[in-house]
Amino acid sequence: MAAYLSRLHHISLHVSNAEKAANDLVSKFKFNLFATRLTGSSRQLALKKGAAVFVVNERPNQRLNEQRVGGTGGYTGDPHRVNVGKYSQDHPTKCLYDVSPHYTVDTVSNVCFEVEDVERSFRDLRHQGCNFLVPPTTVEDERGLVTYSVVKSIVGNVCHTLIDRTKYEGSFLPGFDVIEKDFSLEEDNISCPITHFDHITYACPRKTTQQVMRWYEKLFGFQRFFIDSNEDVDEGFVINQEGIGLRLTAMEYWKCSEAGIALPFVDKKEPDCKFVIAESLPEQGRNQVDTFLEKHRGPGIQHIGLYTKNIVSTAHTMAEAGVQFFSPPLAYYTEVGKRQEIEEAGHNPQMLAQHGILLDTDLHQDLSSQTASRENRRYLLQVFTKPIFTEDTFFLELIERRGATGFGEGNIRALWRSVQAHMENERGYSRGEGSPKIVQTAQY
Numbered sequence: 001m002a003a004y005l006s007r008l009h010h011i012s013l014h015v016s017n018a019e020k021a022a023n024d025l026v027s028k029f030k031f032n033l034f035a036t037r038l039t040g041s042s043r044q045l046a047l048k049k050g051a052a053v054f055v056v057n058e059r060p061n062q063r064l065n066e067q068r069v070g071g072t073g074g075y076t077g078d079p080h081r082v083n084v085g086k087y088s089q090d091h092p093t094k095c096l097y098d099v100s101p102h103y104t105v106d107t108v109s110n111v112c113f114e115v116e117d118v119e120r121s122f123r124d125l126r127h128q129g130c131n132f133l134v135p136p137t138t139v140e141d142e143r144g145l146v147t148y149s150v151v152k153s154i155v156g157n158v159c160h161t162l163i164d165r166t167k168y169e170g171s172f173l174p175g176f177d178v179i180e181k182d183f184s185l186e187e188d189n190i191s192c193p194i195t196h197f198d199h200i201t202y203a204c205p206r207k208t209t210q211q212v213m214r215w216y217e218k219l220f221g222f223q224r225f226f227i228d229s230n231e232d233v234d235e236g237f238v239i240n241q242e243g244i245g246l247r248l249t250a251m252e253y254w255k256c257s258e259a260g261i262a263l264p265f266v267d268k269k270e271p272d273c274k275f276v277i278a279e280s281l282p283e284q285g286r287n288q289v290d291t292f293l294e295k296h297r298g299p300g301i302q303h304i305g306l307y308t309k310n311i312v313s314t315a316h317t318m319a320e321a322g323v324q325f326f327s328p329p330l331a332y333y334t335e336v337g338k339r340q341e342i343e344e345a346g347h348n349p350q351m352l353a354q355h356g357i358l359l360d361t362d363l364h365q366d367l368s369s370q371t372a373s374r375e376n377r378r379y380l381l382q383v384f385t386k387p388i389f390t391e392d393t394f395f396l397e398l399i400e401r402r403g404a405t406g407f408g409e410g411n412i413r414a415l416w417r418s419v420q421a422h423m424e425n426e427r428g429y430s431r432g433e434g435s436p437k438i439v440q441t442a443q444y
Contacts, residue, residue, distance in 0.1 A: 002124035010053035012110035018058035035176040050195035112161035143170035156299035198305035245281030311400035315355040327356030378403030
């Protein structure tokens with residue numbers, strides 16, 4: 001591999017209204033605004049919840065876009081240094097640690113990784129033919145210095161900022177004004193215990209999964225993560241029946257896979273984030289992956305999973321604050337098998353149904369004996385929000401893992417149908433039909 005990734009640092013959004021996006025993340029999703037970079041030509045707002053950090057960038061107009069440092073044609077020159085101390089906040093570098101893409105819709109487009117050596121990563125990746133949008137750049141203030149570069153990925157508008165902050169003593173990054181506040185005692189941390197990014201899902205065109213996998217494996221050392229123990233090595237996890245045409249393939253970067261990052265439960269370590277590639281299959285007709293590709297104007301980040309230690313409390317808190325969740329048909333919770341599965345895991349079906357929370361048991365454990373204790377049962381709980389941007393594109397997922405490592409394979413049919421119903425309703429509105437079209441989703 002060409003670049004050695006040590007951990008995921010933050011994920012960047014590019015939106016037309018940074019204040020609105022940040023307000024939604026704070027008021028609805030209970031993130032905390034902790035650092036800002038506000039100049040005459042850029043707005044960058046950093047928000048966090050546990051180890052999950054979003055940086056919201058306000059998309060510039062075309063004139064500012066043409067002035068950005070690095071351009072889009074790659075870079076072959078020498079590194080340069082930017083001082084962003086207190087008296088030079090309006091430096092011509094409009095968007096620190098990122099690029100300012102001219103994109104017509106709000107998008108989540110930059111996944112920032114910490115690396116051990118930005119300069120070496122730059123040389124090795126450029127030798128492999130990678131296109132760099134920002135060359136190695138050193139940014140400094142009174143707390144030290146950070147070096148970063150930005151490489152364009154193989155997936156649509158997705159970029160990766162590679163950053164080395166080992167020589168920086170500040171709590172975030174040079175150029176940002178940090179809001180000094182103790183978030184550890186926040187009431188929202190109790191009612192909404194989100195700890196980190198669980199996974200990132202790309203929506204990609206048909207027949208591109210293998211190309212994406214090879215790119216990340218060769219350049220960043222990603223390894224295949226099998227969603228299901230029986231999935232085909234080449235085909236991935238496929239559902240191609242009953243109106244569902246979907247291929248899911250997962251990968252993880254090996255540093256965290258090997259070393260792990262300690263999470264807040266006893267004797268349990270997980271990679272801090274997996275990557276999933278979602279691809280639609282043509283036999284079952286148009287679906288939400290195709291809709292994303294159309295509305296987003298190309299492949300990109302479709303959704304991000306937020307890990308929570310208590311999904312019932314988190315979903316309730318967010319719903320009270322105005323977050324809308326997809327809900328499966330009520331029949332999901334009343335089916336004999338599913339109801340029993342939920343109850344055996346120690347949950348109340350009515351409580352989960354209140355916010356559309358789904359439960360999926362890991363079928364590859366030994367559940368044959370009646371003596372299998374509740375504590376040993378591996379399962380996960382998950383729920384999807386409705387799209388959070390104006391366009392029907394990006395959304396968030398809440399996920400709580402109780403030993404299960406997959407992505408809710410047993411819930412895909414229920415989730416699929418609830419999202420399809422939402423899409424049909426949206427189409428009804430767009431055709432000017434008044435009230436939304438009623439779509440039957442109770443049948444499996």
